[in-house]
Amino acid sequence: MVMRLAVVGAGSIGLAVAWRAAGRGADVTVYDPDPGSGASRVAAGMLAAVTEAQFGEEELLPLMAESVDAWPAFAEKLEDASGAAVGYRDVPTLMVGLDDGDRAEIDRQASLYRSSGRAFEALNGRASRKAEPLLTHRTRGGVLVPGDHAVDPRALHAALLAAVERAGVRIRAERVDDPASLDADQVVLAAGCGSAAFGLPIRPVRGAVLRLRAAPGQPVPRTTVRGWVQGHPVYVVARDNGEVVVGATSDERGFDPTTGTAGAVHDLLRRSIDLVPEIAEYHLDEVTVGFRPAAPDNLPLLGRLDERTIAATGHYRHGIALVPATAEHIAALTAGEASAVHEAFDPLRFEEGS
Ligand SMILES: Cc1cc2nc3c(=O)[nH]c(=O)nc-3n(C[C@H](O)[C@H](O)[C@H](O)COP(=O)(O)OP(=O)(O)OC[C@H]3O[C@@H](n4cnc5c(N)ncnc54)[C@H](O)[C@@H]3O)c2cc1C
Numbered sequence: 001m002v003m004r005l006a007v008v009g010a011g012s013i014g015l016a017v018a019w020r021a022a023g024r025g026a027d028v029t030v031y032d033p034d035p036g037s038g039a040s041r042v043a044a045g046m047l048a049a050v051t052e053a054q055f056g057e058e059e060l061l062p063l064m065a066e067s068v069d070a071w072p073a074f075a076e077k078l079e080d081a082s083g084a085a086v087g088y089r090d091v092p093t094l095m096v097g098l099d100d101g102d103r104a105e106i107d108r109q110a111s112l113y114r115s116s117g118r119a120f121e122a123l124n125g126r127a128s129r130k131a132e133p134l135l136t137h138r139t140r141g142g143v144l145v146p147g148d149h150a151v152d153p154r155a156l157h158a159a160l161l162a163a164v165e166r167a168g169v170r171i172r173a174e175r176v177d178d179p180a181s182l183d184a185d186q187v188v189l190a191a192g193c194g195s196a197a198f199g200l201p202i203r204p205v206r207g208a209v210l211r212l213r214a215a216p217g218q219p220v221p222r223t224t225v226r227g228w229v230q231g232h233p234v235y236v237v238a239r240d241n242g243e244v245v246v247g248a249t250s251d252e253r254g255f256d257p258t259t260g261t262a263g264a265v266h267d268l269l270r271r272s273i274d275l276v277p278e279i280a281e282y283h284l285d286e287v288t289v290g291f292r293p294a295a296p297d298n299l300p301l302l303g304r305l306d307e308r309t310i311a312a313t314g315h316y317r318h319g320i321a322l323v324p325a326t327a328e329h330i331a332a333l334t335a336g337e338a339s340a341v342h343e344a345f346d347p348l349r350f351e352e353g354s
Pocket of ligand 1: 008009011014035037038039040041044045193194195197289290291293312313317318
């Protein structure tokens with residue numbers, strides 16, 4: 001008998017799970033009143049197993065590495081299935097510092113990068129500018145990470161929508177209040193920050209990014225540029241179509257939909273222009289705010305809640321990078337297979353007595 005799967009949430013995570021589960025033969029329905037309205041349309045799209053590593057989140061390194069390594073094949077398969085480009089950009093990431101303190105911060109981070117076991121190379125200022133000619137002459141150098149790439153999250157979401165529709169998945173524009181009421185054999189909760197309404201320990205971490213646009217013929221960075229500028233992090237993610245994303249702020253004030261203060265936007269612009277002066281010449285298209293879904297330990301919630309219900313949320317800052325691995329592991333769980341992610345990221349780990 002064909003397994004009937006309901007997926008709650010049509011962000012990148014929910015759609016990718018739906019696509020992979022349909023590929024395994026499941027009969028899938030996705031519920032979302034406004035597909036693609038969540039964090040997935042705000043994200044910058046860094047696929048960064050190394051430069052996103054944070055002290056205290058070391059357990060995530062293997063899953064990030066698995067997922068980032070799966071990205072090239074995933075992108076190719078999705079483009080074939082959807083007929084749409086996802087904007088996968090196979091360029092390295094440069095992490096640089098502007099003053100000695102910033103450089104020291106990168107050296108401190110490098111000890112963590114080393115523990116990831118992934119390749120990176122220390123560069124002085126001159127070598128950094130050779131890798132990225134749009135970098136300021138003031139850079140003190142940093143590291144070049146060949147395996148940290150990027151994708152266009154909006155193109156990804158559009159491609160996933162097309163792929164699931166071609167795979168026969170039904171999309172119902174409905175908000176789910178009670179997953180138990182859904183007519184399905186298995187239910188995946190992938191509602192991003194909306195997952196808190198189902199009792200999952202998820203909080204919104206607000207972030208704003210800027211979307212800028214280079215004029216035709218105007219140069220954009222050929223690498224993803226991340227930097228420390230006078231003690232503050234900033235990133236610049238360019239696309240081949242001339243879009244340049246600058247990010248990001250981070251604060252915890254619940255679902256405040258305002259885009260942040262003028263001062264916060266000014267800081268992002270100033271730091272990014274300090275790093276890549278050409279940014280001052282781009283057009284500012286958008287200031288967008290989104291909510292990163294985060295669990296108390298900032299690690300995802302991936303696995304069974306009960307015999308019928310599976311959590312696939314809490315991806316925090318990494319929900320685009322983690323799309324391929326999440327989709328494969330969660331689709332396997334829906335088919336009744338065991339998966340290592342359940343052990344590592346058990347969604348019931350915060351329950352009393354667990
Ligand atoms: C500023 C910013 C920058 C980021 N940059 C990156 C980056 O560079 N790289 C990276 O990997 N990640 C990044 N992220 C994180 C990434 O965006 C998220 O982790 C990821 O998008 C989460 O995807 P999701 O599908 O779980 O949630 P979402 O994209 O938020 O989707 C959740 C969906 O669930 C729906 N929903 C909610 N409640 C219900 C309900 N009751 N019933 C039905 N549907 C419901 C919503 O309508 C929504 O469409 C960034 C996030 C932000 C905010």
